[in-house]
Amino acid sequence: MGHDRPKRLSPEARKEALSVLSGWALVEGREAMSKRFVFRDFNEAFGWMSRVALLAEKLDHHPEWSNVYKTVVVTLSTHDAGGLTELDVRLARAMDAMAS
Amino acid sequence: MGHDRPKRLSPEARKEALSVLSGWALVEGREAMSKRFVFRDFNEAFGWMSRVALLAEKLDHHPEWSNVYKTVVVTLSTHDAGGLTELDVRLARAMDAMAS
Numbered sequence: 001m002g003h004d005r006p007k008r009l010s011p012e013a014r015k016e017a018l019s020v021l022s023g024w025a026l027v028e029g030r031e032a033m034s035k036r037f038v039f040r041d042f043n044e045a046f047g048w049m050s051r052v053a054l055l056a057e058k059l060d061h062h063p064e065w066s067n068v069y070k071t072v073v074v075t076l077s078t079h080d081a082g083g084l085t086e087l088d089v090r091l092a093r094a095m096d097a098m099a100s
Numbered sequence: 101m102g103h104d105r106p107k108r109l110s111p112e113a114r115k116e117a118l119s120v121l122s123g124w125a126l127v128e129g130r131e132a133m134s135k136r137f138v139f140r141d142f143n144e145a146f147g148w149m150s151r152v153a154l155l156a157e158k159l160d161h162h163p164e165w166s167n168v169y170k171t172v173v174v175t176l177s178t179h180d181a182g183g184l185t186e187l188d189v190r191l192a193r194a195m196d197a198m199a200s
Contacts, residue, residue, distance in 0.1 A: 042162050046153045053146045062142050066166035 006078065006085035017089045024092055027075060031083035033092065034075045037099050045070050051098050052091075061087045063095075106178065106185035117189045124192055127175060131183035133192065134175045137199050145170045151198050152191075161187045163195075 008031075009017065018024060024033045039045040045067060056062045064075040076092055078085040108131075109117065118124060124133045139145040145167060156162045164175040174195065176188040 042153075042157060046150075046157075050146075050150060053142075057142060057146075062169050064166070064168045066164070068164045069162050 005080050006087045008078070008081045008083040008085055009089075014084055017084070021089070021092050022096065027077075030077065032075050032077035033084060033088065034073065035092070035095075037072045037074065037095070039070045039072070039099075041070050045072050048072070048098055052095055055094055056091065059087065059091065061091055063091065105180050106187045108178070108181045108183040108185055109189075114184055117184070121189070121192050122196060127177075130177065132175050132177035133184060133188065134173065135192070135195075137172045137174065137195070139170045139172070139199075141170050145172050148172070148195075148198055152195055155194055156191065159187065159191065161191055163191065 018026065018033065021033075024035045026032070027034050037045070037048070039048060049065070049067065049072060052063065061078070064077075066073050074095065076088040077083060078087055118126065118133065121133075124135045126132070127134050137145070137148070139148060149165070149167065149172060152163065161178070164177075166173050176192055177183060178185040178187055
């Protein structure tokens with residue numbers, strides 16, 4: 001898409017990003033972060049997923065996620081960079097904002 | 101929604117349903133069936149999920165599913181009935197039709 005791919009965050013930058021984000025935690029065994037979102041029902045959960053999907057497509061950066069009725073579990077990582085980048089932080093922030 | 105909830109399929113009916121469906125397999129350790137759908141890209145994968153979501157909401161019967169870029173893994177079971185029902189078969193057939 002002509003964008004520069006972001007670089008992997010340093011351990012310090014990663015720590016700072018996670019301290020600011022609410023409810024996101026590092027995944028065991030890989031450099032990724034995860035959060036469980038719980039909505040009122042499927043309508044709200046999938047409505048939120050649809051808004052996130054539009055943004056993900058625009059950013060050319062996609063979440064790994066699973067949905068069971070009103071719950072969505074999201075994992076973010078930047079495959080190209082082999083770990084967490086600014087793009088993950090940006091998507092996480094947008095997901096939080098859209099869920100609030 | 102005023103609908104009668106469907107009854108759990110007999111082992112014979114379950115076997116017959118699975119023999120007709122393409123690519124669906126019983127899940128180990130629980131009465132559910134699963135299939136992995138692979139699309140061209142995220143746009144196609146999420147577009148398909150959106151169509152399925154509208155139907156799921158209409159049927160008041162929702163899949164368990166996870167999505168990573170162009171892949172969607174779906175598990176179907178009817179919680180209320182404690183296993184597979186005609187509703188799962190109906191949703192599976194619709195998913196297949198929408199993906200083809």
